[in-house]
Amino acid sequence: DAGVIQSPRHEVTEMGQEVTLRCKPISGHNSLFWYRQTMMRGLELLIYFNNNVPIDDSGMPEDRFSAKMPNASFSTLKIQPSEPRDSAVYFCASSLDGGARNIQYFGAGTRLSVL
């Protein structure tokens, strides 16, 4: 049974370039979360979708970040333009219905380096 699938696993780009991270949640899960992990700030929730609708994007750091979920099996996180301080590991997670007691299943992450 496939878990959460993220691509690419590694991304190296230059400052100012557009970056798109992709996520395929577990089939049947209707909630999706994007996180960012850095040494300084730990794990931060960026945005949460339920039934493809963004519910809480209060963690999105600034307008350069945007996320979409066009259907139940695909989501993207876009950074435009990218900056060196965006370098981090970005995780996507999905859960059955997003409830507070439900397990979040994480993908392997995308390690982003902005030079």
Add this chain to the structure above:
Amino acid sequence: AQSVTQLGSHVSVSEGALVLLRCNYSSSVPPYLFWYVQYPNQGLQLLLKYTTGATLVKGINGFEAEFKKSETSFHLTKPSAHMSDAAEYFCAVSASTDSWGKFQFGAGTQVVVTP
């Protein structure tokens, strides 16, 4: 609002010795509590969770945790460490009254197992 404090960013334990990772939480409502493990270059995996019922929770790989409301703690233990337990461990809390599961993660504890 919920918050989590993990005592000790790094823990070194000898193979075969007790593993004890400390987690204290703050929550204005009954919490749901989780422990996740992250192996190098991988996403987070659930070890165990507490929602309601029995306060001693058993998880995978021989780990267990006890919810102590009076101490606002959810410490993780394993009687005998194995080399494969070397990883980073995260405690997380969500609010049982929330309609969706916004997890607040601790800063993580890196576990090193020595022969």
